[in-house]
Amino acid sequence: MAEDTEQRYDPTSIEVKWQTRWAADPALYAAEPASSGKPKYYVLEMLPYPSGALHMGHVRNYSIGDALARYMWMRGYNVLHPMGWDAFGLPAENAALKNHTPPREWTLNNIAGMKRQFERLGMGFDWATEVTTCLPDYYRWNQWFFLRMYERGLAYRKKSKVNWCPECATVLANEQVIDGRCWRHEDTLVEQRDLTQWFFRITAYAQELLDGLDKLDGWPEKVRTMQRNWIGRSEGTEVDFFLAGKTDQGSERQRIRVFTTRVDTIFGATSVQLAPEHPLVASLTAEDAALKAQVDKLIEEQKQAREAGDIGAIDKHGVPTGHFAINPYNGALVPIWVANYVLGEYGTGAIMSVPGHDERDYEFATKYRISIQRVIAPATPGTEEPALPFTTEDGVLVNSGEYDGLSCTQAKKLLQEAAVRGTFGEAKVIFRLKDWGVSRQRYWGTPIPMIHCERDGLVPVPDDQLPVLLPDQIEITQQGGSPLGRVPSFVNVTCPKCGGAAKRETDTMDTFVDSSWYFYRYIDAKNANAPFDPTRADYWFPIDQYIGGVEHAILHLIYSRFWTKVMRDLGLIKNDEPAQRLFTQGMVIKDGAKMSKSKGNVVSPDDMVGRYGADATRMYALFAAPPDRDLDWQEDGVAGVSRFLGRVWRLANKYVPVARAAKGEVVVAPSGVSLKLLRKLHQTIAKISLDFEGRWHFNTCVAAIMELVNEMQAADAQLAAGEVPPAVLRELLRSLVLLLAPFAPFLAADLWSELGEEGAVLRATWPVSNAELAKEDEIEIPVQINGKLASIVRVPAGASSKEIEAAALEDEKVKARIAGKNVAKIIVVPGKLVNLVIPPSDKGLSPGAPSIK
Ligand SMILES: [Zn+2]
Numbered sequence: 001m002a003e004d005t006e007q008r009y010d011p012t013s014i015e016v017k018w019q020t021r022w023a024a025d026p027a028l029y030a031a032e033p034a035s036s037g038k039p040k041y042y043v044l045e046m047l048p049y050p051s052g053a054l055h056m057g058h059v060r061n062y063s064i065g066d067a068l069a070r071y072m073w074m075r076g077y078n079v080l081h082p083m084g085w086d087a088f089g090l091p092a093e094n095a096a097l098k099n100h101t102p103p104r105e106w107t108l109n110n111i112a113g114m115k116r117q118f119e120r121l122g123m124g125f126d127w128a129t130e131v132t133t134c135l136p137d138y139y140r141w142n143q144w145f146f147l148r149m150y151e152r153g154l155a156y157r158k159k160s161k162v163n164w165c166p167e168c169a170t171v172l173a174n175e176q177v178i179d180g181r182c183w184r185h186e187d188t189l190v191e192q193r194d195l196t197q198w199f200f201r202i203t204a205y206a207q208e209l210l211d212g213l214d215k216l217d218g219w220p221e222k223v224r225t226m227q228r229n230w231i232g233r234s235e236g237t238e239v240d241f242f243l244a245g246k247t248d249q250g251s252e253r254q255r256i257r258v259f260t261t262r263v264d265t266i267f268g269a270t271s272v273q274l275a276p277e278h279p280l281v282a283s284l285t286a287e288d289a290a291l292k293a294q295v296d297k298l299i300e301e302q303k304q305a306r307e308a309g310d311i312g313a314i315d316k317h318g319v320p321t322g323h324f325a326i327n328p329y330n331g332a333l334v335p336i337w338v339a340n341y342v343l344g345e346y347g348t349g350a351i352m353s354v355p356g357h358d359e360r361d362y363e364f365a366t367k368y369r370i371s372i373q374r375v376i377a378p379a380t381p382g383t384e385e386p387a388l389p390f391t392t393e394d395g396v397l398v399n400s401g402e403y404d405g406l407s408c409t410q411a412k413k414l415l416q417e418a419a420v421r422g423t424f425g426e427a428k429v430i431f432r433l434k435d436w437g438v439s440r441q442r443y444w445g446t447p448i449p450m451i452h453c454e455r456d457g458l459v460p461v462p463d464d465q466l467p468v469l470l471p472d473q474i475e476i477t478q479q480g481g482s483p484l485g486r487v488p489s490f491v492n493v494t495c496p497k498c499g500g501a502a503k504r505e506t507d508t509m510d511t512f513v514d515s516s517w518y519f520y521r522y523i524d525a526k527n528a529n530a531p532f533d534p535t536r537a538d539y540w541f542p543i544d545q546y547i548g549g550v551e552h553a554i555l556h557l558i559y560s561r562f563w564t565k566v567m568r569d570l571g572l573i574k575n576d577e578p579a580q581r582l583f584t585q586g587m588v589i590k591d592g593a594k595m596s597k598s599k600g601n602v603v604s605p606d607d608m609v610g611r612y613g614a615d616a617t618r619m620y621a622l623f624a625a626p627p628d629r630d631l632d633w634q635e636d637g638v639a640g641v642s643r644f645l646g647r648v649w650r651l652a653n654k655y656v657p658v659a660r661a662a663k664g665e666v667v668v669a670p671s672g673v674s675l676k677l678l679r680k681l682h683q684t685i686a687k688i689s690l691d692f693e694g695r696w697h698f699n700t701c702v703a704a705i706m707e708l709v710n711e712m713q714a715a716d717a718q719l720a721a722g723e724v725p726p727a728v729l730r731e732l733l734r735s736l737v738l739l740l741a742p743f744a745p746f747l748a749a750d751l752w753s754e755l756g757e758e759g760a761v762l763r764a765t766w767p768v769s770n771a772e773l774a775k776e777d778e779i780e781i782p783v784q785i786n787g788k789l790a791s792i793v794r795v796p797a798g799a800s801s802k803e804i805e806a807a808a809l810e811d812e813k814v815k816a817r818i819a820g821k822n823v824a825k826i827i828v829v830p831g832k833l834v835n836l837v838i839p840p841s842d843k844g845l846s847p848g849a850p851s852i853k
């Protein structure tokens with residue numbers, strides 16, 4: 001009832017007014033040049049794919065980044081807060097198939113719509129640095145980087161087994177296959193195909209990518225762990241077994257190279273196992289049709305297991321070839337098997353099988369009755385021999401000839417040295433990380449700038465012919481290979497080398513290429529002569545804070561680290577890593593599930609903004625959960641935040657005339673209710689400032705602002721009666737607006753101007769907490785020893801028992817009295833007294849000490 005008679009908070013009219021003003025003032029959110037002299041701060045949120053509409057996950061991600069950017073502006077930093085569009089990709093082609101809209105048109109329309117949404121939400125982006133990855137002024141630099149990598153052997157072409165998503169009708173990188181399924185099609189099993197494809201040699205940086213993780217202490221541990229596991233470094237030895245049998249006179253015996261991390265167990269090797277596609281297998285099976293049929297079956301089983309996504313869980317099968325290998329250390333003959341669980345692409349595609357000391361080998365040997373030998377015993381003499389397999393490395397060698405008695409660690413070293421001396425092996429480090437397959441048989445991506453000439457082979461497109469433009473008029477189908485291959489005007493080209501007729505490469509680049517370096521382009525988005533100016537990169541990099549979803553831990557976040565290292569080696573930048581700090585926000589869920597169209601639980605940001613305003617929607621996204629946790633969307637909650645902002649608006653409006661008139665007045669010696677309110681204010685400033693420095697508990701920040709407003713409302717009678725001086729009222733309102741500015745920028749801007757302040761609230765100075773004012777009232781607490789007064793301590797009103805006890809034990813008088821004595825018990829009556837109990841046996845040690853009796 002009361003509300004009807006009062007003015008109503010109308011977020012739409014406030015927000016649209018400010019949105020219009022901000023749109024007309026591009027300098028407001030613009031980064032300044034290095035010459036500004038201010039410390040720089042680069043805050044970056046992962047750029048969205050222009051699907052057509054922002055979702056709540058976006059709103060949350062960008063509300064976190066925008067709050068941080070606004071805070072840093074108010075702290076006086078030169079802030080770069082850019083935005084762009086990850087605009088290549090398959091959905092544009094699917095839309096083209098469905099609606100006959102060209103991908104370019106569809107994408108650019110979506111971008112325009114989403115940009116309007118961003119503006120309506122009041123996101124403070126510097127649009128002058130906007131990057132759209134599907135436009136030639138950006139993707140020409142993808143091509144330029146490709147050529148630089150090609151020159152350095154970092155981009156190369158090879159035939160290999162590749163992952164093929166039938167739904168995407170294209171090849172996928174290993175990182176884009178999740179549990180055997182396509183990263184974009186959760187229900188689609190990925191197939192294996194043999195194709196000639198372009199790769200980036202990310203493995204050349206494997207060790208550096210791994211080592212760099214140790215220095216990224218501003219990154220979440222879970223992301224670093226995921227990357228470490230993905231890179232998967234193993235240290236071991238490569239050893240050559242020799243193929244037994246007759247050799248032509250003078251010719252070398254054929255070698256079978258195995259990789260092992262446990263060369264110390266090599267005297268226990270009782271078979272050698274080859275991957276079905278190991279090159280030797282073909283010759284071993286050449287004259288044995290039955291064996292070949294069995295091997296073909298293993299190949300098929302392996303293919304199926306790969307496609308099912310869990311090769312580790314394959315039902316282990318193998319076949320003996322009837323051939324033998326010679327152990328180079330002791331000349332022992334061991335049978336050669338072909339096994340479906342040995343992978344051609346890991347290590348050398350061949351392993352030695354040591355069933356006595358490896359679980360998997362033990363399982364296989366037991367199944368096929370291959371002999372099992374013990375070569376490692378417990379390190380402690382006299383210990384009972386444990387059952388096999390005995391897999392510990394904390395043991396000593398037995399049955400290993402001259403190596404008997406050595407520890408596993410010593411033996412590894414000596415056996416490795418012996419292999420090098422005997423030229424039958426070497427130390428080896430291998431990685432699970434594979435080179436990044438970047439060819440895609442799709443239209444909507446960056447054309448690979450290479451030409452196939454019959455005379456000259458592969459010929460790079462010369463730099464002065466970049467960009468290789470994507471043709472506009474194209475028929476999109478998802479069959480029959482690369483769509484560009486069906487555009488003669490694109491394919492047919494003159495060879496830059498011989499001037500003869502040649503053909504362009506028709507594959508396009510993986511869209512993860514686009515997102516690997518987009519954040520460098522932001523610093524110099526209009527540069528037509530280079531990807532960016534290195535001196536600008538020097539100033540802005542590394543990124544101070546990167547914010548995005550944890551689902552990118554392997555894909556984007558490994559690729560972009562790789563790209564940064566390549567750019568550093570090209571001399572473009574000096575930083576080794578793209579981002580100093582990384583924050584991964586939680587998901588937005590509703591009714592227990594991630595919001596998705598298929599689950600029908602999507603909440604539209606436009607709808608929320610229309611109903612409750614952008615400020616309430618953004619503030620709720622920060623208030624409802626700590627940013628790193630999942631947020632369970634509750635519309636009641638948005639309504640609640642909107643009501644809170646309404647209370648702020650009414651409170652401010654009621655006292656704005658008084659506060660405005662007090663401009664320039666100084667607060668002197670506050671007391672009573674003034675002191676109480678200022679204390680709360682300065683405690684709130686301290687809390688929020690601390691949170692922005694790293695804890696990021698924005699949910700409790702918003703809660704603290706709500707408490708402050710509650711206290712001001714509770715004092716309404718005194719405020720209305722003029723018991724609070726106008727200067728105090730002004731400080732309260734002014735600071736409240738500043739505290740709100742990162743979270744509810746529209747309302748803050750409006751109240752700021754109502755208060756008669758000059759300029760944008762965004763560029764006002766963040767308030768500093770006055771520690772003296774923030775200090776709680778103190779009370780005096782008597783400290784007794786055995787019931788007699790020993791001292792009096794001062795503690796904040798409302799101090800906990802623990803705090804009071806600590807204050808008592810820190811007191812100098814008390815310390816002197818209990819020195820060298822046994823305090824048996826401490827009784828704290830909060831707000832009243834502390835009593836220390838010292839047992840009677842200590843009586844008399846300290847003269848004058850009261851007796852307990
Ligand atoms: Zn797919």
Ligand SMILES: [Zn+2]
Pocket residue numbers: 453454455456457459495496497498499500502
């Ligand atoms: Zn040529």
